[in-house]
Amino acid sequence: MDKLRIAVVGAGLIGQRHIEMIKASRLCVLSAIVDPSTGAVAYAKMQGVPIYTSLDALFEHTKPAGVILATPNQMHVEQGMACIAAGVPALVEKPVAHSLEAGLALQAATEASGVKMMVGHHRQHGSVMAKAVEVIQSGALGRVVAIVGTMLIYKAETEGYFDGAYTWRREPGAGPVMINMIHEIGNLRALAGDITEVHAFASNGTRGFAVEDTAVMNFRFASGALGTFALSDTAATDRNWEHTSGEDVFRYAKAHTESDDCYLVSGTWGTLAVPTMRLQRYLKDEDRSWHKALQKSQIKPDVINPLAAQIEHFCDVIRGTCEPRVTVRDGVQNLRVVDAILQSARTGQSVKIAG
Template structure:
């Protein structure tokens, strides 16, 4: 099997993480870095690859087998369109676009192209989600009834000092953090068709929200509730429970999702499963059988890179397509609208 030649656009933190993974991968190699910023020069020199100021300059010199777009959100669509025109498959970091209109433009262009695009919702590649999806698919929970989720964590002051725009509208946890959770919930429970939300900025007093309570309706009829806050002293978030990123401390007694069906419930990511021994004889007076589903952990970013290589070779379809990435963005935008306006906001299919 030939080693695939991958380039990265964007030498920021996530771009450098992709760089590390490529250097460690047996299936691909880094051939170029694209970034006009002066600081990118040192990153390229350390990696031993040429630096280009733009995708156009890269493609004039060589055509890599694939490219990872780890650039600012507002550049995603334009750069993905350049990749489509050049015939180079791309992995686009989330969100797929900075506006719904731009996302629709990319969706239309990608539908007319045979060049694959993968959206970088890396949690979709988590083995934890794989196992949870499989248990639900097997019917271990019965018909889904409800899901309770949380992303409760505390961002320190220097997070806002480093980027003052995070104190302003658009810089809060709804548009920055929630899109990960929406991808997870859609993956586990199906499409979200309607949302409600209440937002507060009572703790920090910034113009942007710091805490949000969300209600969700799924296409199946199941309902969900979700608590989101970046000012809560809590460990009930994916990062602090999944143990997939060792930079975050974790606690064995915490979960961030509870999915309940008609015959059982599953806590994620501890994978504690409670089911009725006799589904035909259900009652709150009857005891559950309790087990912990077997689980292994791997870095979902590394798994995403290997999946991208399979997509490039034509061995797999993108697990998270442009259409999927755009739908995640639609749900998040609907939640932001509901928080601003009140009432129920329907989510376009």
């Protein structure tokens, strides 16, 4: 089978990781890079592929089998629309859009066109989330009643992450709720179903950017379960998915230790700590008492690289052998929750979320 030709739009932090995954894949090859920055010229030369300064210029020259949109959030919808107009399947990085309104426009255009489009919530392609979902769906926890989670991480201001070409990360449409919490929302919805109401506090008191650096959030799920979550990109700890899951997509310092978790999913029969997958539960109804010992076990899966699995899935989607696991509609539903978080933080009111 011929390898699919994939172009990457935006050769920055995540774009370069996608390029590594494409180059390692049996199913596809890198066909071109689209990036207007001067640094990208040398990078494309190193990769041995042509470079274009805009998506329009790429499409004027050639139509690849698929494109990956790894550009700043504020460009996703405009570029997604260009892919639809060109009839080229796309993997759009998360968040699917910089605003709910823009996301809904992309959802409508995608569904009307039939052009294949998926959203880069890559954790949904990993073995850690798959195992956690399997345990919960097996009924081992009984009815899920509460989830506690953290996305606490320290992004250094001294490493250029917020400066120069990257100041978009300080602006509305970005910020850790949009950039990071959206991944957590994808996970929370996979673990416990749809979120119907949010109450949040946010603060920019440490960095002083236009966007928050810290937020705390309470969630109500459609199932009746409740959740609480702390997020900060200026908190010095490894209590976050990137450091604890072992997926190590961004090759952070190997801070992973076998004993750290970032989620606790608790039900009427048992509790699962994620990602260590330590499970404690009652085995018999007559043992279900706070006076009785819980049975303990651990069911950790082999960790795979979810970005690599996502690329393989994208190739299958392009070939038409499966439907996107994370559709634009899913991405928009995650965005709805994030939008509600920001609205609640702004107004001080709880916000209900439409389905």
